Amino acid sequence: xxxxxxxxxxxxxxxxxxxxxxxSAASAGIARILFFVxxxxxxxxxxxxxxx
Numbered sequence: 274x275x276x277x278x279x280x281x282x283x284x285x286x287x288x289x290x291x292x293x294x295x296x297s298a299a300s301a302g303i304a305r306i307l308f309f310v311x312x313x314x315x316x317x318x319x320x321x322x323x324x325x
Contacts, residue, residue: 274311278304 285300
């Protein structure tokens with residue numbers, strides 16, 4: 274999942290440099306959502322590991 278976050282972040286950077294603000298904002302939003310999903314899954318996995 275971290276690779277997808279990095280891919281969308283790079284797309285957002287390239288689109289921002291080239292002046293495509295709509296694509297840049299959408300890619301940054303997707304990367305942000307994936308990052309928070311990753312954090313929730315990481316914390317859940319750590320809690321399951323600690324209690325088992």
